[in-house]
Amino acid sequence: MNNIDIFESTALFCTTSGAGAAYEFAGLGDENAADKAAVDSIRSVLSMQSYLRAHIVIGEGERDKAPMLYRGEILGSGGIEVDIAVDPLECTTSCSKFLDGALSVVAISESGGLLESPDVYMEKIAYSSNLPSGILSIENSCTENIKLLAAVKGCLPSELKVMVLNRERHKGIIKELRSLNVRVILIENGDLVGVIRAALGEIDLYIGTGGAPEGVLAAVAISCMKGNRNFYCKLQGRIMGVDEIVKKPSVLSMTAVTDCWGLRGFEKNMCQSVIFTPSCVKRVKSIC
């Protein structure tokens, strides 16, 4: 087994375990209990590892004071030194309400491979990896980016589908999109999958401000895709692309707690995951 295979199986083990633990609380209206179950379960999986020494660089949960794996926490008793970015339960609200979109997510890289970031907000734009790099800028107005994207795609702004988190802070962006007749996909939660879907070309653009942990995890997925890495972000005043966030070959595993992006939610010890590695992107079913 090479390192990437080890990272892949460990990441999958973590997310299937986290998803199963969170699922116990799906629909019970207690976000923190669901989050804590996923956190505890992933922590115990990583603590058991005798072939990894895991350094947590992203442990989502600081911003909303949710249970979390701590940035700087070291788990596992030895072997390969790795960086881990983890969102034990992405879309906690969706899990607590038994709505679509809840996932358990873990990324693993060789030591020093992932950006270490606090759980703060990050501005993000993402578009298809089949389009040229750098045609849009996080510094442009939304209107400028839409006009540039429409010109490169040879279409009208009204033919573009743009995803935005439905938040008060995005009122201005949504107003600009409406004035251009763009089709706006307004989501209540889950910009991690939104950014990945834009990079895969399933939607034309993801734009807006969300969590930095979700941004780093999305960058890992995009670092594994063929083509251009069209994800740009602004974190604490610094503009970055995927290469500044992911510096070494990395893997990402996402397991559905509730139905999400074509993955069936956890059910009778069966779970569905999507795994991104430098050589492939695949969907897998496992028994847990």
Ligand SMILES: O=P(O)(O)OC[C@H]1O[C@](O)(COP(=O)(O)O)[C@@H](O)[C@@H]1O
């Ligand atoms: O809800 P906020 O504060 O606008 O933060 C946006 C972030 O929340 C999410 O929608 C869900 O994250 P949580 O599971 O931590 O609630 C993320 O996808 C997104 O990056």
